[in-house]
Amino acid sequence: MKRVYSAHSPLMVGHVRNLLETEGIRCVTRNMGLAGAAGELPPTAVWPELWVEREIDYERAERIVAEALDDTPATGRNWRCSGCGEVLEPQFAQCWNCGGRKPENNG
Incomplete structure (x- = not known):
């Protein structure tokens, strides 16, 4: 498994997961409930994360995430x-x- 995306917002992680799963890429979310640990741990250590299950899907997942986050008109x-x-x-x-x-x- 490889981490493909992390953000402070669980909503964004969920959105990106939906995009990848729509393309047939199996994913796992982590840290979805760790917001309460912020302050005790570094902020980015508790951000929700999205991991791609199969290494073979990783590069395609990266491209899909990059396209989804591209705000170029x-x-x-x-x-x-x-x-x-x-x-x-x-x-x-x-x-x-x-x-x-x-x-x-x-x-």
Whole structure:
């Protein structure tokens, strides 16, 4: 097992875990209940952690985490969903209305 993510917020660790599990990467959380030990231990020692179970998934998990935490604004053009015709901004990879996927060639 390898640690792939740690944060002060259990919500963020849970969110990242959901992202990885959606991609078929098995994970384990640790330190989810250690916030009460803050002050007795160094702050980062009690942060919740996310560990990838299989070493073979680690690099892919790192890429997924990096993409999820990247706050660089999306560039490109608005795109139209082929499923329902909804116009969406470039940062969205999926249609909010019908769940259709953004075409790969739409930048």
